[in-house]
Amino acid sequence: MKHLRAINKKARAIGEAVAQVEAASAGTPTDMDEDVVALQQQPRPHVPMGCTLSFSPGWEVDAGGGTAGLCQPVERDIYDCYVTCFWPVQVPDHVNYSPDWASNCATATKDWRSLDLVFP
Amino acid sequence: MTVMQAPAYRRAEYHGFEAGGGHFIYLVSAGAIFEIDADVRTVLTRLDGQELTHAALVRELASDGRDTAEAEALVRELRVARLIQLGAAAPVMPQAPPADFPLQALVLNVTNQCNLACTYCYEFGADKIATPAGKPKYMTLDTARASVDLLIAEAVGRKAVHITFFGGETLMNFKLLRDVVDYANAATAAAGKAITYSLTTNATLLTPEIVTFLSDNRIGVTVSMDGPPEMQDKHRVYKNGKGSYAVIEPRLRTLIAHHKTRAITARVTLTEGVTDVVRIFRHLKDDLGFHEVGFAPVTTGEERAYSLDDNGMDSVLAQFSLLADEWLEYALRGESHGFTNVSETISELISGVNKSHPCGAGLGLMGVSPSGDLSPCHRFTDADTHTMGHVSSGIDRAKQGEFLKKGHVEAKYDCQSCWARPLCAGGCHHEAFVRYGDTGHANLHYCDWIRQWTDTCLRIYGVLAVQNPGFLERFAERKGLS
Ligand code: SF4
Ligand code: SF4
Numbered sequence: 001m002k003h004l005r006a007i008n009k010k011a012r013a014i015g016e017a018v019a020q021v022e023a024a025s026a027g028t029p030t031d032m033d034e035d036v037v038a039l040q041q042q043p044r045p046h047v048p049m050g051c052t053l054s055f056s057p058g059w060e061v062d063a064g065g066g067t068a069g070l071c072q073p074v075e076r077d078i079y080d081c082y083v084t085c086f087w088p089v090q091v092p093d094h095v096n097y098s099p100d101w102a103s104n105c106a107t108a109t110k111d112w113r114s115l116d117l118v119f120p
Numbered sequence: 121m122t123v124m125q126a127p128a129y130r131r132a133e134y135h136g137f138e139a140g141g142g143h144f145i146y147l148v149s150a151g152a153i154f155e156i157d158a159d160v161r162t163v164l165t166r167l168d169g170q171e172l173t174h175a176a177l178v179r180e181l182a183s184d185g186r187d188t189a190e191a192e193a194l195v196r197e198l199r200v201a202r203l204i205q206l207g208a209a210a211p212v213m214p215q216a217p218p219a220d221f222p223l224q225a226l227v228l229n230v231t232n233q234c235n236l237a238c239t240y241c242y243e244f245g246a247d248k249i250a251t252p253a254g255k256p257k258y259m260t261l262d263t264a265r266a267s268v269d270l271l272i273a274e275a276v277g278r279k280a281v282h283i284t285f286f287g288g289e290t291l292m293n294f295k296l297l298r299d300v301v302d303y304a305n306a307a308t309a310a311a312g313k314a315i316t317y318s319l320t321t322n323a324t325l326l327t328p329e330i331v332t333f334l335s336d337n338r339i340g341v342t343v344s345m346d347g348p349p350e351m352q353d354k355h356r357v358y359k360n361g362k363g364s365y366a367v368i369e370p371r372l373r374t375l376i377a378h379h380k381t382r383a384i385t386a387r388v389t390l391t392e393g394v395t396d397v398v399r400i401f402r403h404l405k406d407d408l409g410f411h412e413v414g415f416a417p418v419t420t421g422e423e424r425a426y427s428l429d430d431n432g433m434d435s436v437l438a439q440f441s442l443l444a445d446e447w448l449e450y451a452l453r454g455e456s457h458g459f460t461n462v463s464e465t466i467s468e469l470i471s472g473v474n475k476s477h478p479c480g481a482g483l484g485l486m487g488v489s490p491s492g493d494l495s496p497c498h499r500f501t502d503a504d505t506h507t508m509g510h511v512s513s514g515i516d517r518a519k520q521g522e523f524l525k526k527g528h529v530e531a532k533y534d535c536q537s538c539w540a541r542p543l544c545a546g547g548c549h550h551e552a553f554v555r556y557g558d559t560g561h562a563n564l565h566y567c568d569w570i571r572q573w574t575d576t577c578l579r580i581y582g583v584l585a586v587q588n589p590g591f592l593e594r595f596a597e598r599k600g601l602s
Contacts (some may be wrong), residue, residue, distance in 0.1 A: 003197055004154040007144070007585040008595075010472025011152035018200045 127206040128171035129195075131164055134203065135539040137575060139582025141504075146578055149202060151474035153578070155585065159186075160203070166555075167204060217476065217524050218563045219517055223274035225282040226267055227498040228300070230259045230293040232490055236322055239344055240391055240418045249553065250502040256490045263492040264300045265307075268510040272311045272467035274515065280314040285339075286498045291325035301337055315520075320344060320387075323357070324364055326371040331378045340382040341540050343372065343410075346389060348399035355391060367524040369408075376409045383411040383462060391418045395432050397439035405589050407460050414460030415440070433569055448580045451591050463595075465577040466544055470596045475529065475545040482508060482523045482549075486515070496523055496559075499550040506559075523549075526560030534562040540574045563594060 062073040105111040133148040142155050145164075156164075166172065166180055174195065181191035196205045204229040232252050234241070241248075268283070275281045283304060286298050301317065308315040318340035321427035334341055345368065346352045354361025376384055386404045388396070397415060404413045417428050417436065428436065443459045450457035457463075477483055492511040500506040508523065509516035529535050529545040538544070546552070547563030547570070555565060584592050 001196055001197055001201065003157045003160045003202070005156075006152070007155055007581075007589070008151075008153045008470055008472045010150050010474070011147070011154050013472075014147075014150060014152050014201050018197060021200050022196075080418075099162055 128173045128370070129167060129177055129199075129206055130171045131167045132203050132205050132267070133539065135575070135578070136164075137578050137582060139579040140584075140586035142582060142586050143202065144578070144585075145202065146385050146539070147201075148542060149474075151472035153469065153581065153585075154201070154471065156549070156584070160198065161315075163194065163198055176529055180252060180578065200284045200407075204515045208294055213372065217528075219521065220276070221483055222276045222278050223271055223282065223515075224278055225480065225486075225488065226271050227286045227485065227487045227501075228259060228264060228267055229286050229288065229345075229487060229489050229501045230264070230290055230296050230300075230496060231288040232258060233257050233292050234288045234322075235292060235324055236289065236356055236364055236381040238357070238389075239355045239372075240389060240600060249505070249550075251504050252502045255502060256375070257288075259296060259488075259490040259492075261296060261299050261303075263488070263511060264489070265303055266492060267488045268300065268304045268307050270511050270514065272307060272313065278313065280316065281308060282316050282318070284498070285319040290319050290321050291330065294325070294330060298333065301339075316340075318342065318382075320420065322364065323368040323371050323375065326368075326375055328374060328378070331375050332520070334375075335379040335381050338381040341379060341388050342374065342386070343375075344386045344387050344389070345372075345404070346391075346394050348403040350398070351394045351400060354394060354491075355389075372408055382591060383450045385412040385414060386410040387417045388413065389418050390428060390432075392428055392432060394440070395428065395436050397436055401443055401459065411459070412458050412460045412463065414464070414485065425570070433566075437569060437572060440573065446578050446584060451580070451584055452588050453590065454591055454594075461573075462577060462580065465543070466592075466595065467583060469577060469581050470592055472542075474542040477524065478545040478547050478549065482520055482527070494551060499565055523559060526536070526558070531560060532562040534564055534567075538567065538571070540567075540571045543574055544570045 001015050001018050004011075004015070006012040102115065104114045134148040135148065137146070143157075143161060144153060144155050146153050162181065162184065163177070166177065167312075172180065177186060177195055178191045181194065182188045186194075188471075195204070199206075210562040232250070235270065271281050271283070283300070287293075287302075290297070297319070304315055304317075317337060320333070320342045321344070323345065325345045344356075346354070346356055349363065349365040352365040352368075356364050358364060385436075386408075388394075388400055388404070393438055394400075400415075401413050404410045415436075417433065440461060440527050443457075444462050447457040447459045447462040479497070481486070486495055486508065487501045488511055489495065492501075493502065493507045493511040494511065494515060495501050495506050496505065496508060506523075507516070508519045524552040525531065527546070527549050532546040535541045535544070535546050544567075546561075547566065549559040552561040552563050553559045553560070581592070
């Protein structure tokens with residue numbers, strides 16, 4: 001620790017923990033995961049494949065640096081995004097704005113071609 | 121739609137203080153003490169009354185002329201040490217202590233008889249909670265042996281156990297005491313455990329033989345007394361009203377001169393009219409030669425004639441501070457002073473205790489009444505409302521669990537925002553019961569007092585940490601041995 005001087009046993013124990021964290025992650029605490037972190041940061045944040053982190057709208061590249069692992073609204077099964085995804089922006093919003101968007105798609109596996117973009 | 125906000129830093133709960141030219145913080149969540157530099161103070165000031173996101177905080181620090189990497193490192197250090205936190209800390213809910221928490225010490229109430237009739241006595245005075253009518257007045261050897269056996273059986277995993285002899289006037293049952301020590305020495309040796317002893321007495325019955333026995337067996341002695349003659353004789357009187365000072369003085373001198381194996385401590389009860397702390401200390405320490413002198417305000421329910429009012433408490437605290445300054449002067453010279461109230465707090469600060477319960481009562485410590493009933497501590501002995509099993513049948517785990525759940529600091533609403541709670545944890549269960557009728561009630565009548573006192577001791581700690589840290593180390597070692 002550079003700015004804190006431990007002066008009792010409990011503080012020294014905390015100091016050791018700080019030193020360990022610093023040594024293990026070259027200065028990046030392991031519990032910084034609530035922080036905004038950049039993908040290029042080392043060590044890399046954990047990125048789930050297949051969908052975005054629930055708190056990270058605006059994801060542009062995936063863990064591999066490409067777009068294949070991106071969240072559903074962009075590249076994957078857009079029907080599922082519409083039905084289950086919490087994120088209300090890039091997909092048609094069936095609650096407030098486009099309740100009928102999927103009305104001519106009775107069976108998604110068969111009718112998915114009849115889904116179209118939403119024009120505001 | 122879900123609204124997302126970037127989490128922001130806020131200050132963790134701490135108590136800041138200055139001492140010896142340095143700045144310090146006492147971190148409440150841990151009981152840790154840190155000396156902090158100007159950079160840390162800057163961060164804490166920036167977060168005073170507001171929250172800042174990581175980016176905003178780093179930006180502000182950098183705007184002071186720091187380079188960004190340094191500012192990042194500073195924020196990380198504070199974050200990992202938990203001086204600052206992102207968002208609100210998760211609330212900690214009361215946890216029941218493990219049901220099989222091992223016993224460490226028993227207080228044997230070898231008799232509930234006393235040859236004095238101190239007017240403020242919690243055992244027999246107006247605030248008593250004990251109901252000794254119809255119960256044995258003296259503990260028998262069988263009960264004492266069963267107590268020792270219980271202690272050994274319940275001290276699972278402990279290397280050493282402790283027995284405190286208590287009363288009434290303990291020495292009214294000295295014969296038992298001698299036999300118990302023999303029995304307990306043998307029994308603990310057979311169980312592969314060490315044992316230590318202590319005893320509390322009013323000193324009226326001390327004889328040279330008893331003193332020799334106490335010294336030979338390394339039995340620590342605490343003498344309850346109130347000070348020089350006029351103070352001692354104010355409340356500590358025989359049943360006929362006669363004061364006890366003249367009787368105990370020569371006995372104390374013998375005790376202090378001949379008991380060489382343990383520190384001899386005086387414990388003073390402060391009451392209305394007996395608040396001259398400095399004078400009492402001088403008399404007990406310098407004139408009589410006690411090694412340690414500790415003070416405690418009397419426990420009272422309502423407005424008893426002897427209870428301390430606010431003025432009394434203010435005067436007590438002011439004098440405590442005078443003695444505390446003296447304690448510090450001694451410590452800076454590397455000498456021990458003997459004002460127990462400071463020594464106790466300092467030793468807790470050294471290790472950084474963070475208590476779930478105010479004391480060991482009902483946890484590692486229990487009281488045993490003359491009849492063998494178990495209670496949370498010596499002050500609850502023979503109070504039917506607080507029995508917690510019997511030495512022959514063992515600890516009543518259900519009652520113990522209930523007592524401990526109530527007494528857990530997290531269950532005391534008023535203490536949740538108090539920075540002194542790692543040390544106080546709501547205060548004495550017995551006092552809470554006498555004052556509020558509930559062992560789980562926070563002792564709100566002395567909060568200001570506790571916080572002021574804790575702050576005083578923290579400052580002493582800070583000065584020593586800057587000017588004579590070696591003393592703190594030696595102190596910690598010595599405490600560990602006592
Ligand atoms: S009893 Fe008072 S001083 Fe003690 S922890 Fe609770 S609020 Fe703080
Ligand atoms: S309950 Fe009170 S008297 Fe009993 S051990 Fe705890 S602090 Fe002491």
